């Protein structure tokens with residue numbers, strides 16, 4: 365299939381043959397083993413062989429498949445096990461753990477690759493006529509169970525892989541907008557815009573393997589969201605094919621034409637229809653970029669500095685303030701110093717310790733844009749940071765963070781070989797609640813991880829994605845599963861950790877999710893988030909767009925009662 369360079373290995377992150385380069389970071393594995401309590405004698409969990417995986421039998425879809433072939437061509441309608449397997453789950457720990465253990469109880473019957481908007485219109489019509497369900501699929505990197513169908517749905521299931529719809533349709537450089545197809549992966553978008561001197565400026569950590577359609581459908585956030593906004597702030601017009609017709613919104617700079625349909629369509633996670641085009645705000649490629657790393661004596665100092673900086677108007681394009689635990693991880697994961705750096709490393713550490721940075725909190729900070737403006741912003745921000753006792757480590761660690769930021773997801777696969785449960789959970793809240801939520805979430809995670817696994821594990825957190833009113837709080841955990849656990853038991857332990865994390869966020873005044881979306885994993889909390897009437901209104905809207913409920917029926921707006929966190933509803 366075209367663009368296989370963006371297709372994940374069936375059992376983990378990224379392409380077959382690319383793995384986390386542990387050898388280049390000699391301090392990291394001993395540190396992870398100790399923190400994750402993975403031990404000297406690892407509970408090595410090899411993954412099953414691909415040939416051992418038994419997919420649920422495909423339903424008889426012959427007449428539907430031949431009608432679809434007439435639309436997109438023979439090679440773009442696939443029912444082989446390889447294609448079905450890579451489209452069955454997303455990429456949360458639970459997804460990857462099931463794949464590695466060969467637990468696949470639901471898979472699409474057919475995978476279809478449309479080549480353009482008209483193909484999608486015909487496919488949606490055919491699905492409706494044949495009583496089939498449709499799940500749009502971008503890169504499959506979602507971590508909330510957004511592309512998984514419920515096992516008990518007896519209708520034929522089509523997954524619509526959007527990767528062939530990967531064209532830049534038009535650019536209006538004067539107005540700084542671009543019309544893009546939704547199957548474009550992150551690097552393809554930047555490659556297409558670069559000759560025009562433009563950038564979209566959306567770089568989630570999953571950038572390489574996720575698509576514009578997936579970003580829009582889940583309300584994704586990129587690392588520079590502080591200046592470019594979340595994806596919902598970037599979109600100005602959309603085309604969405606629903607089972608009852610095509611919705612088109614016009615690309616205007618601003619309007620007062622009733623409720624904002626773009627805002628209703630983003631975040632719909634494939635349950636209203638298929639996004640076939642988006643007009644996006646784009647930006648001049650920044651003239652100047654400044655990445656650096658700062659240290660604060662404590663996370664609390666860093667928090668106070670960021671809060672003041674943002675509210676005084678010195679908004680960095682990127683700010684990721686790690687707590688003390690995550691900062692330790694960052695230092696363990698760095699490439700060993702060489703030459704002069706190595707020579708001064710020991711004395712520098714001693715000096716920092718003596719000055720109160722014994723267990724510091726690191727801030728990765730970036731400013732970008734026109735050179736003069738960027739320098740002024742940086743100057744203003746640094747003056748505030750200095751008041752909060754910052755120590756500027758300079759550009760080199762900031763640059764190396766930038767270079768290696770897309771490597772980290774590979775680390776989870778490495779740790780899972782050793783029986784580790786590893787994943788991330790995220791929320792957002794207002795500044796006045798942020799440190800309180802941080803403390804309660806830390807405590808809740810510490811307790812549940814100990815209870816369910818019997819180990820302490822690693823819990824690290826950072827603040828990122830800044831707003832005048834608040835910020836995103838992001839947790840990463842890694843812990844050995846309870847000794848002797850089967851893969852199913854390890855998944856149960858993870859589900860309980862995730863349940864407690866999400867419950868703590870929602871009951872503590874945080875968002876159900878800042879950017880990971882809802883899927884079925886977060887669905888148990890959606891009514892509390894939107895209110896009973898709010899959720900009912902969205903369901904009524906879905907019913908008017910999709911009366912037969914064929915669009916992603918297991919996802920966000922499924923109405924068959926509360927989902928269980930293990931997805932077995």
Ligand SMILES: Cc1cc2nc3c(=O)[nH]c(=O)nc-3n(C[C@H](O)[C@H](O)[C@H](O)COP(=O)(O)OP(=O)(O)OC[C@H]3O[C@@H](n4cnc5c(N)ncnc54)[C@H](O)[C@@H]3O)c2cc1C
Nearest residue numbers: 502503504505506568569570575577578581584585634639
């Ligand atoms: C290691 C890792 C790091 C991550 N980092 C980030 C991050 O920094 N920021 C962030 O926001 N997220 C992040 N994510 C989550 C994930 O990458 C996002 O949710 C992303 O937006 C999903 O895009 P995708 O193309 O992979 O979509 P998929 O996973 O394929 O689909 C996600 C949802 O979008 C729907 N969809 C896809 N295409 C269309 C379409 N054309 N029309 C209608 N619906 C569609 C699907 O039906 C599904 O409901 C991360 C995930 C991982 C595993």
